[in-house]
Amino acid sequence: MPPTHSNQPLIGLSRCLTGASVRFDGGTKLQRFVMDELAPHVRFTTVCPEADAGLGVPRPALRLLNRDGSVRMVESKSGIDHTERVEGAIQTALDELMEEPVCGFVVTRRSPSCGLERVPIYRENGYRGTSGEGLLVSALKERMPLVPIEEDGRLGxxxxxxxxxxxxxxxxxxxxxxxxxxxxxxxxxxxxxxxxxxxxxxxxxxxxxxxxxxxxxxxxxxxxxxxxxxxxxxxxxxxxxxxxxxxxxxxxxxxxxxxxxxxxxxxxxxxxxxxxxxxxxxxxxxxxxxxxxxxxxxxxxxxxxxxxxxxxxxxxxx
Ligand code: SF4
Incomplete structure (x- = not known):
């Protein structure tokens, strides 16, 4: 990554977009525009709500679930609920970001933690119901309403x-x-x-x-x-x-x-x-x-x- 300067804007990133292998399957989602073209003009800080919550890499796949009208984050197969754990990791990351607020955030498409829109929200019966946004995006909008958020794929x-x-x-x-x-x-x-x-x-x-x-x-x-x-x-x-x-x-x-x-x-x-x-x-x-x-x-x-x-x-x- 090229050298950056303290007067450049600070941008938040879903960590897998940097090329870090933090996805549930041990993979990555390297975002070329961000890492090759945007990188010389900004500074980055990264968040991976699921890894930061201590869920490990690799880890069971997670999904959003509508449980009695409330959106929960659960393991897709076992249904184990990790909502509080992941939300806690997000709030800790955002507390740190409040020290030096970011000027933008690029998040990962369709992730239950990071997706900006159209993230599937399942029903208890296993079928897909509505769709929404990842837990990180909800928290960002609430705590940093001025900050523009964009998804990796939409940057094309x-x-x-x-x-x-x-x-x-x-x-x-x-x-x-x-x-x-x-x-x-x-x-x-x-x-x-x-x-x-x-x-x-x-x-x-x-x-x-x-x-x-x-x-x-x-x-x-x-x-x-x-x-x-x-x-x-x-x-x-x-x-x-x-x-x-x-x-x-x-x-x-x-x-x-x-x-x-x-x-x-x-x-x-x-x-x-x-x-x-x-x-x-x-x-x-x-x-x-x-x-x-x-x-x-x-x-x-x-x-x-x-x-x-x-x-x-x-x-x-x-
Ligand atoms: S989409 Fe979000 S939670 Fe999933 S690996 Fe990337 S940074 Fe971590």
């Missing part, structure tokens, strides 16, 4: 990966720039630098946050800042479509009216039109706008997180 989807990484690095910037109790100036600066990014995902909500920020007084600042980051993280779960990116880039183009010569503005306008018609992808267009923002943009423009919501090398070709 360009859009889901983009939104996950955007939320991870936005939460990291929030913690770095604003801490737990931001001042009005810190909050205003955060909003200013994220305005274009948020607008691409949800223009209406971004305007509303801006209006509420403008009227927020010192007595409501602490409560508002918590609401602000919760709503910002939620709006980033919405896909930013082509039309939304065109709107944002058109707005940015307007900022170049005084500072950029007409031929350069025409070139940006041309590229934006090509993107709007689906002839080119977003990455080169956004890169060109970013270049001009650096050489001829206002400080507001050149600091927009929209240009680089997360490290450019993670961006693929989107």
């Amino acid at each position: 989807d360009e859009g889901l990966r983009d939104r996950f990484l955007t939320r991870v690095f936005t939460l990291h910037r929030w913690r770095e720039q604003c801490g737990d109790t931001p001042t009005a100036a810190q909050l205003q600066n955060f909003h200013a630098t994220h305005k274009s990014l948020f607008t691409a995902h949800d223009e209406g909500k971004t305007r509303e946050l801006g209006r509420r920020l403008a009227t927020c007084d010192a007595t409501s600042l602490e409560d508002f800042s918590q609401e602000y980051i919760q709503e910002a993280m939620t709006l980033l779960t919405r896909p930013a479509g082509r039309g939304a990116h065109v709107n944002v880039l058109q707005h940015i183009l307007g900022h170049f009216r005084e500072t950029l010569e007409r031929p350069a503005r025409n070139a940006l306008h041309f590229m934006l039109g090509e993107y709007a018609q689906g002839h080119v992808r977003l990455a080169p267009v956004r890169g060109l706008f970013y270049h001009h923002a650096q050489v001829a943009g206002s400080p507001w423009l050149s600091n927009q997180a929209y240009f680089s919501p997360y490290p450019i090398r993670l961006r693929g070709v989107g």
